[in-house]
Amino acid sequence: MEKTINQIQGMLSAKSIAVVGASANPKKWGYMFLENILKGGYQGKLYAINPKATEILGIPAYPSILDIPDKVELLLICVPVDAVFDILKQGIKKKAQGAVLITAGFREAGRIDLEQKLLDEIKDNDFRIIGPNIAGVNFMPNKLSANVTMVFHRMGPIGIISQSGSVSAIVAEWAEYGGIGITSLINLGNQVDLCETDFLEYLRLQDDTKVISLYLEGVKDKEGFKRVLPQVSREKPVVVLKPGKTDLGKMVARSHTASMAGNDQIFSAACQQYGAIRVDDLESFFDSSKFFALNPLPKGNRVFAISSSGGLAGIVADEISANQLELPPFSAEIAGEFAASVSVGGSNYKNNPIDMPSFTPEEYCTILEIADSYDLADIYLVVLADPVEGIENYLPPILKRTNKPAAVIYAGGGEAERRGTIAMQKQGIPVYNSPERAVRSMGKAIWYAKKRGVLNGEHCKSNVYNGK
Amino acid sequence: MVNTVNQTFIMENDAIKILEEYAIPYPEYRVAHNLMEIKDAAKQLGYPLVMKVLSPQIVHKSDYGGVIVGINNINEVIGAYHQILDNVKAKGVKEIFGILVCKQAADGMELIIGGIYDEIFGPVLMFGMGGIFVEVLKDTSFRVCPIDEFEAMEMISGVKSFSLLAGIRGKSGIDLKSLANMLVIVSRIMIDHPEIREIDLNPIRGYEKSLMCLDARIAIVG
Numbered sequence: 039m040e041k042t043i044n045q046i047q048g049m050l051s052a053k054s055i056a057v058v059g060a061s062a063n064p065k066k067w068g069y070m071f072l073e074n075i076l077k078g079g080y081q082g083k084l085y086a087i088n089p090k091a092t093e094i095l096g097i098p099a100y101p102s103i104l105d106i107p108d109k110v111e112l113l114l115i116c117v118p119v120d121a122v123f124d125i126l127k128q129g130i131k132k133k134a135q136g137a138v139l140i141t142a143g144f145r146e147a148g149r150i151d152l153e154q155k156l157l158d159e160i161k162d163n164d165f166r167i168i169g170p171n172i173a174g175v176n177f178m179p180n181k182l183s184a185n186v187t188m189v190f191h192r193m194g195p196i197g198i199i200s201q202s203g204s205v206s207a208i209v210a211e212w213a214e215y216g217g218i219g220i221t222s223l224i225n226l227g228n229q230v231d232l233c234e235t236d237f238l239e240y241l242r243l244q245d246d247t248k249v250i251s252l253y254l255e256g257v258k259d260k261e262g263f264k265r266v267l268p269q270v271s272r273e274k275p276v277v278v279l280k281p282g283k284t285d286l287g288k289m290v291a292r293s294h295t296a297s298m299a300g301n302d303q304i305f306s307a308a309c310q311q312y313g314a315i316r317v318d319d320l321e322s323f324f325d326s327s328k329f330f331a332l333n334p335l336p337k338g339n340r341v342f343a344i345s346s347s348g349g350l351a352g353i354v355a356d357e358i359s360a361n362q363l364e365l366p367p368f369s370a371e372i373a374g375e376f377a378a379s380v381s382v383g384g385s386n387y388k389n390n391p392i393d394m395p396s397f398t399p400e401e402y403c404t405i406l407e408i409a410d411s412y413d414l415a416d417i418y419l420v421v422l423a424d425p426v427e428g429i430e431n432y433l434p435p436i437l438k439r440t441n442k443p444a445a446v447i448y449a450g451g452g453e454a455e456r457r458g459t460i461a462m463q464k465q466g467i468p469v470y471n472s473p474e475r476a477v478r479s480m481g482k483a484i485w486y487a488k489k490r491g492v493l494n495g496e497h498c499k500s501n502v503y504n505g506k
Numbered sequence: 507m508v509n510t511v512n513q514t515f516i517m518e519n520d521a522i523k524i525l526e527e528y529a530i531p532y533p534e535y536r537v538a539h540n541l542m543e544i545k546d547a548a549k550q551l552g553y554p555l556v557m558k559v560l561s562p563q564i565v566h567k568s569d570y571g572g573v574i575v576g577i578n579n580i581n582e583v584i585g586a587y588h589q590i591l592d593n594v595k596a597k598g599v600k601e602i603f604g605i606l607v608c609k610q611a612a613d614g615m616e617l618i619i620g621g622i623y624d625e626i627f628g629p630v631l632m633f634g635m636g637g638i639f640v641e642v643l644k645d646t647s648f649r650v651c652p653i654d655e656f657e658a659m660e661m662i663s664g665v666k667s668f669s670l671l672a673g674i675r676g677k678s679g680i681d682l683k684s685l686a687n688m689l690v691i692v693s694r695i696m697i698d699h700p701e702i703r704e705i706d707l708n709p710i711r712g713y714e715k716s717l718m719c720l721d722a723r724i725a726i727v728g
Contacts, residue, residue, distance in 0.1 A: 257626045264627060264650065304624045307648035311657070 039239065045166050046232065046240045048135045050177040050222065052112035053082040055184070056103050056134075058125050059117035059141075060086035062094050067116050067140065070186050071174070072097060075114075078176075078183030078190070083108065103128045110134050114174075114184050119143040119152065122170075126159045138184055139169035145228045146171050153230045160231065172227035173203030176210065178220060179246060185223065194219025195248035195331040197241040199234055201226045205253045205279070205320070212324050217464035218331060221246040226258075235262035242270040249330035250276045251323060252314075264308075271313030272493045275330040275486050278309055278316045279323040313489045315482050322478060325470065329479035332466045333443035335487040339363045341480070342415030343391035344405055347423035351391040354421055354447070354473045361481030365390040368414055379404050390414075391421065399432035410440045417480055418444040421473070425454030430461035437467055443483060445469070445476045513703040513725045515565045518558065518606055521722040524699075528691050530707075531718050535608040541587055547607040548583045554610040557586045559594050560603040565723060570594045575610060611718050614711040615671070615680050619689060621651070621696045621705035629696035633689060635667045636709045643667075651693040658686035658693075671712070680712030688717060701726045 055075065061068030072086055072095050085106050086099040093099050100106050103113065103125070113129045115122060115137050122141055129137055144153050153170075160167060168175060174185030178193035187207040192214050200206035203225045213220050221244065224237050234254060241247045250270065257263045270276055282302030309316040317323050341363050345351035358365055367390060376387035380401040386393040392405060402420055409415065418437055422429065437444040446462060446469045448455045459469040470476035519537045526532070536547035537560070548555060559572035567573045571593025574586040587605065594602065616636030624630045629651040634640035647664040649657055662671065662685060673679025688710070696702060706723040 260626050260628070301624065301626070303646075304622075304627060304630050304648050304650075307630075308627050308650050311649055 039236075042166075042232070042236050043240045043243060045135060045164075046236065047244075049112050049138075049166065049168070050175070050182065051180045052135065052182075054085070054108065054110050055080070055082060055112045055114060055182075056085040056087050056106060056110045057097075057114045057116070058087040058103065059115060059121075060088045060091075060094050060097075060099060062088070062091055067186050069094070071114055071116060071140070071184060074174075074183045074185060074189045079181040080183070081181055085110065103132050103134075106132070113137040114140065116140040119149075123155060123159055126156070126165070130160070130163045130165050134165065136166035136168070138172070138175055139167050139227075139230075140172055140174065140186070141169075142171040144170045144230065153228065156230050167231040168224065169227040170230060172225040173207065174225060176220065176223040178222065185225075188214075190214045190220060190223075192217070192219030193221060193246070195246065196220045196251055196327055197244065197247035197249070198223045198251045198253075199226065199237045199241070200224070200251075200253035201229075201234075201255050202253055203227075208320065209251055209253075209324050209327070213328070213331075215460070216328070217460040217462075218328055218468075229258040233258040233262075235259040235266050238263075238266050238270050238276070242266075242273055248274065249327050250274060251327040252276055252278045253323070254278065254280045264312075267309075267314055268312040268493060272490060275326075275483075275490075276314045277323060277326045277330065277482075278314050279320065280305060280316070310489075313486065313493050315486050317482070321475065322482075325468075325475050325479045326482045328463070328468045329443070329445065329483055330486075332463070332468050333445075333483070334441060335490070336416045336443045336480070336484050337487070338416035339484045340366045340415040341390075341417045341419055342366075342406075342409045343419040343421060344402055345391040345393055345421035345423070346395050346426070347421065348386075348393045350421050350423045350447070350449070350473060351393050354391055354419070354477065357473045357477035361477050361484075363417070363477065363480060363484065366414065368409075368412070372408070372412055372414070375408055376405055379408060391419070395424075397424065397426055399426060399429040402426075402429070403432050403436040406436055406440070410442075416442060418442060419447065419476065419480075420444075421447040422455070422458075423450050425451040426458070427454050429454075430458045430465070434462050434465035434467045438465070443480075445480065447471070447473055447476045513727050515704075515723055515725045517560045517562060517603060518567075518722055519560055519604075521724040524695065524724060525707075525719060525722055528695055530688060530691060531716065532722070533608040533611050533718060533720065535606055537604055538607055539604040541584065544583060544587055544605055544607055545580060548577075548580060551607060551609050553578050555583065556608045556610045557583070557590060558606040558608070559590050559599075560606055561594065561599055561601055562603065563599050563601050564594065570597045570599060577610075611711050611720055612713070614713045614718075616709040617671075617680075617685070617712050617717075618706070618708040619692050619710055620707065621692055621702065623696075623703045624650075629693070629700075629702075631661070631689060631693045631696065633661050634665055635670065639665075639667050649693070651696045653690060653693045655686050655690055658689040661689060662686060678714045681715050681717060684715075684717050685712065699726075701728075703727050 059068045084097050086094045086097045088099045089101045091099040183189040198206045206223050210220050210223050241250050373388045382394050382396045448469050449471050462469050538544040538547050555577040556575045618634050618636045620632035627650045631649050634646035639645045645666045647661045704725040707719050711718045
């Protein structure tokens with residue numbers, strides 16, 4: 039809904055924020071929020087609402103929002119439950135656009151009545167609420183780290199929508215330290231007002247967001263979710279992590295269908311139907327998100343791989359066939375060209391993956407350039423099982439020039455690996471520390487690329503028609 | 507797990523009426539309320555026959571000994587009638603509405619088409635091959651309703667036992683186009699009738715050129 043999207047944009051881009059329940063005590067959340075917003079480099083006007091102070095952390099403090107002599111666009115509320123309602127009244131009077139309502143003690147504490155009271159307070163007032171019961175929100179285009187957990191500095195293509203504050207913080211931290219970055223982190227909380235569907239619609243249009251990482255335990259807006267998920271999936275990958283409840287309780291006098299159908303199976307089927315990429319665990323959640331964040335979509339499932347280790351090449355080959363990908367062979371002439379272009383002892387240039395125990399970054403690039411000139415594959419994979427110093431200075435530009443998705447598997451490389459991983463990811467190449475993590479992410483990307491084509495009407499025939 | 511226990515299974519004769527509305531093939535049948543009507547029905551339908559008990563207290567008729575197949579003459583009809591009544595009464599059933607007398611269908615591949623109301627996605631369609639494939643191997647596909655023919659074909663080819671449906675090793679498969687069409691229709695039933703919480707068409711017999719629904723359980727809310 040366009041109005042809602044504009045309201046979300048207004049809140050996240052707010053140029054003036056009041057932290058209500060601000061505290062001078064470093065142990066309190068009311069202090070930590072102020073501190074984190076400052077550390078995050080927020081450039082807008084910041085106000086602390088505290089009845090006793092005149093300033094906290096150098097920020098002007100006022101006893102109430104209404105005492106602030108200027109505009110306040112967004113409230114960040116961390117006062118006790120009972121005090122929330124008056125704050126909302128004041129915020130509405132002050133014509134703020136909405137509140138990030140951190141306070142807990144609502145539906146999750148059994149007080150659904152208080153959430154109705156929240157809705158009554160904001161009704162017809164052009165004032166929206168994110169939360170309650172959240173850790174905060176981050177929005178990098180506005181340098182906003184209104185989050186009690188961590189401050190993030192790196193802006194990147196991932197948009198996180200999460201019912202769990204800690205899950206979102208973990209993924210965001212992996213992105214931050216991995217050199218990838220996020221655009222936004224929305225901790226949904228109880229979703230009394232703005233819900234997962236609203237944020238999906240918002241991120242669909244948010245230009246910096248290339249992939250949406252969605253962590254859910256349930257669905258708030260069921261009708262909206264069904265309608266919006268396929269709409270978003272047509273344009274951007276939505277990676278979904280939802281813990282399954284596999285309690286298939288026994289019920290007498292139910293049909294076979296009912297006893298077969300677990301909620302969780304249906305959720306998976308629906309994700310598949312709508313083009314959302316459901317993953318099974320936290321690592322895959324991040325691994326897939328980062329593959330989509332940094333890569334164009336694959337146009338086919340052929341992989342060309344170079345490995346510095348024969349052993350790892352074998353494991354990679356297994357994973358590739360398990361994930362419906364292919365390692366196409368190439369001609370003896372091309373193999374000859376590979377062999378002639380570099381001279382790495384103990385190499386085998388005849389098979390895919392190429393086995394080349396090289397410590398010289400340029401050699402990997404040479405092979406890749408030849409392979410790309412023959413259009414041998416749709417996806418490139420470089421497997422490093424040893425430290426290859428400086429690989430990050432040579433490999434990423436070559437891979438990016440191919441305009442094809444790529445990944446690096448880097449393991450056993452010690453310090454060089456740690457440095458190289460972050461440096462390569464900063465340049466847009468996802469790096470994984472195991473074959474399965476890399477190849478599974480490729481498999482998901484292939485599935486999504488095909489599904490997106492179907493959703494957009496590009497393919498009209500199913501396997502059955504094609505005489506499978 | 508679907509928690510809605512607030513639902514009632516309608517009797518099979520009423521479920522069949524819904525199938526008829528949507529042109530889902532079911533064997534020729536009569537609803538008989540006493541032995542005389544049963545005998546008349548047998549004369550009209552011919553043999554072999556299946557007889558099934560109709561009772562608001564029974565959902566799974568086989569569990570009550572309420573289904574007898576392979577009835578080949580009028581004596582067996584009478585025997586089956588008494589047997590069914592004895593069986594269900596022994597299990598404590600008091601309300602017997604009547605007996606469904608149907609022509610027995612030829613052997614074929616067994617399939618299941620089901621519908622369920624999911625708390626998040628609403629009406630959901632299920633498909634699988636019958637017997638051990640669904641019950642033991644859990645080889646099923648699901649889709650949120652409504653679906654179109656393309657999605658139906660995806661559902662069919664999405665089960666692991668698909669090659670059996672398509673026909674392998676000289677054995678002909680079943681009529682996939684009719685199957686896809688039936689899936690689309692059942693998804694339509696779920697959408698048109700939001701009061702329906704479960705549909706269980708099990709088994710559906712699949713033949714080379716047609717399909718036949720042999721048993722139908724439908725539960726409505728309330």
